[in-house]
Amino acid sequence: MKAGCLRIRNSTWEWGKKTYIMGILNVTPDSFSDGGSYTNPEMALNQALRMIEEGADIIDVGGETTKPGAVPVSPEIEQQRIIPVIEALSKEISLPVSVDTYRADTAELAIKAGADMINDIWGLKHDSLMAPIIAEYGVPVCIMHNRTAGTDYGENLIGQILSELEESILIAKKAGIGDDKIIIDPGIGFAKTWEQNLEVMRKLEDFKMLGYPVLLGASRKSLIGKVLGLEVYDRLEGTLATTSTGIAKGVDIVRVHDVLQNVRVAKMTDSMVR
Numbered sequence: 001m002k003a004g005c006l007r008i009r010n011s012t013w014e015w016g017k018k019t020y021i022m023g024i025l026n027v028t029p030d031s032f033s034d035g036g037s038y039t040n041p042e043m044a045l046n047q048a049l050r051m052i053e054e055g056a057d058i059i060d061v062g063g064e065t066t067k068p069g070a071v072p073v074s075p076e077i078e079q080q081r082i083i084p085v086i087e088a089l090s091k092e093i094s095l096p097v098s099v100d101t102y103r104a105d106t107a108e109l110a111i112k113a114g115a116d117m118i119n120d121i122w123g124l125k126h127d128s129l130m131a132p133i134i135a136e137y138g139v140p141v142c143i144m145h146n147r148t149a150g151t152d153y154g155e156n157l158i159g160q161i162l163s164e165l166e167e168s169i170l171i172a173k174k175a176g177i178g179d180d181k182i183i184i185d186p187g188i189g190f191a192k193t194w195e196q197n198l199e200v201m202r203k204l205e206d207f208k209m210l211g212y213p214v215l216l217g218a219s220r221k222s223l224i225g226k227v228l229g230l231e232v233y234d235r236l237e238g239t240l241a242t243t244s245t246g247i248a249k250g251v252d253i254v255r256v257h258d259v260l261q262n263v264r265v266a267k268m269t270d271s272m273v274r
Helices: 041-054 075-092 104-113 130-137 157-175 194-202 204-210 222-228 236-248 259-273
Strands: 005-008 011-014 020-026 058-062 097-100 117-120 141-144 182-185 253-256
Touching (some): 041 058, 041 075, 041 259, 075 097, 075 104, 097 104, 104 130, 130 157, 141 157, 157 182, 157 194, 194 222, 222 236, 236 253
Parallel strands (some): 020 058, 020 253, 117 141, 141 182
Antiparallel strands (some): 005 011
């Protein structure tokens, strides 16, 4: 691994020692799983505090739903949703705060409001200013695989995803983002069929070849619903299966809705495989 640890706010994350838990905090009215639940700063702060009590290592704040078919919101609406929440979190909690955005102007405002990390679902490819902003402020970034070219990957799904992630990594490095600030995410649920998502899950260890920490975001997603025939709020057990499998295959961070249960599964799995 190119970087042995990540220093972020009051924390030092040592890769390979344990699995880190990213708690999802959606401040949107229409997210696929918890839309409308935490739409004001007080509600969001209370949920963040609950996730911290349950064992979260970082809180990931999102102001725009990215579920299939969702209509993008304006940058102004996204910022109106997340900036007050980030300001409240940065004052009240000691753990790092991540921001789920692909817009450079939103990222910059979020960092100024107290955010410690950027989580970009477009892998720095949507906004050409994103990588330079991240480099300027020296914060870590999670680079997720996504694409606009549909789900035709030819005969080598994993190889093509790795190649497209390498393009994003090159964007980061050209902008001056250090290896120790880069995390990668294979992008479960994005530009992939549910069968392709399952193949990615089966071959998660291949993503370690890129040399960076790997984040897995499979919580409550449609591949679980397809396999088990369950609606979003009944997908806990399926999510826990992805968490345990991901850790066994080398994942370093899991991004989840149900923090307490995933913390327990991660601790048990860590004790067996690390």
